[in-house]
Amino acid sequence: MSGIGQLSKREFVSLMLGLPATALLPDLAAAQASGTLNIAFPVDVQSWDPTSVTFPLGQSIYKSVFDSPLHYSPDQKLLPRQIKERKWLNDDRTRLEFTLQDNILFHDGSPLTTEDVKYSLVDRPQKDKRLAVAGLLQDLKDIEIISPTSGVMVFSKPSPSVEFYLGFLCCYILPKAYHQSVGDDGFLAKPIGAGPYKLVDYQRGSRIVLEAFDKYWGGVPPIKNVTFQALTEASTRVAAIESGQVDIAVQLPFREAIRLQSKPDLSVKIYPQAEIYMLQVPSYVEVLQNKDVRTALHMAIDKQALSKGFFAGTAKPLSILTTPGSSADIPGYSFPFNRAQATELLKKAGYSQAKPLRLTLLCPNGSFPNDYEISQAIAAMWRQIGVDVKLEETTIAKYLELNHAAKLPGIMFYSWANATGDPENYAGRILNPNLRFSAWKEPSLVERIDKLFAMKLSEERLDAYRALMKEASDNSWSIPLLQTVGNIVTKKTVEIPTYTPGYVLPAEATRKA
Known part of the structure; x- marks a missing residue:
């Protein structure tokens, strides 16, 4: 037997019983x-500054209060929203002309204009690099104002995928006059x-x-x-x-x-959601710099057992950092589950049941369906190959704080949302060491990913992302688990x-x- 089938009866019961049926409700x-x-x-x-944080779970609230320049439909098509028309003015994709809806008002009754767009997406981010939008739109250097409802976004390098982000995270328009006052x-x-x-x-x-x-x-x-x-x-x-x-x-x-x-x-x-359960692997944690250790940890996880045990088999196991059937999926590629080989790799790295690898696994509890229970199961699987796991409960806010500061003490369970469906917002941003989203910070990836960011939308670009994602899994720079349900x-x-x-x-x- 494999996976959860090899856990002790006590461990299996404790993992599968789930949350209590009753709870003390607050006063509603x-x-x-x-x-x-x-x-x-x-x-x-x-935060109530939606441009300051990369916070997928909060987008429902932010979109309700702030709206968004573009919008994804329920089936993930990119649609007009505050921006009603847009077109690239050159083949290099460095000049994007846009036109706003004619009658957008802020809640104080003032009109939303191109000045507000420039203030929110260019002026503030250039002055305060801590804003998340500064990293997301790092190549947006200016917005030329044509009229109160039209302008041109000017990029320092080809930015063919920028439209994807105008409907996703951080790119919210704030009222310039009110904010400044x-x-x-x-x-x-x-x-x-x-x-x-x-x-x-x-x-x-x-x-x-x-x-x-x-x-x-x-x-x-x-x-x-x-x-x-x-x-x-x-x-x-x-x-x-x-x-x-x-x-x-x-x-x-x-x-x-x-x-x-x-x-x-x-x-x-x-x-099924455009979101993946994954383990963020911080390269600055010393024991995780050993490839044999990372591979052993990855190989010891029975993803199919996790899907069956927690989602009745409906959550698809992942081998790369994208959802099945997406544009950059790799049909036929599968990262193996092999507990015996994982044990041998850990032994090769100098660890065993007698001399266990000590490792922290951070996880939220209740932020995502079954997040804590899945983390418990992974910890149990790791213990079987000689890992002394400290399971540490944390909040999403604390995780983001630690990850952005490159201070994660161990591996982190996380759910990565990607409304765009594009591989740039999976592997491109998860693995780019220059971005604060990344935990694995490999300097040699900077130039490679920068080139990918500038490539025209094409099959050649998708092939390059497929190669990056396969290499990431082969080296376990990040560990994909399941497509979320x-x-x-x-x-x-x-x-x-x-x-x-x-x-x-x-x-x-x-x-x-």
């Missing part, structure tokens, strides 16, 4: 007002966007209260009031939706989502579309009679 009475859409959400926002702290205390909802109340770590913006350029949302409840414990989200205290709950443990399918008053959607549970009276990036957009929700 204030959010039960008539007509309010209550959403049990796994996280709070990290109140400053950073004032904006964080009272943020203003141009999205379908405006923020009316915020209690950190508890709830985000939104109200429909009656002058939203895309039309007033059908549901006027929305409350995101920050319920970080997965069991609490389960209890909240099961008891009827919320209308929507997301990112529930898989077995709980399956169980709730039998509830006549609930609707459960389970769907998302879930959303709603009352039968609520309808909301699912997105492969996992967005929950209340502006698109409706109530059924």
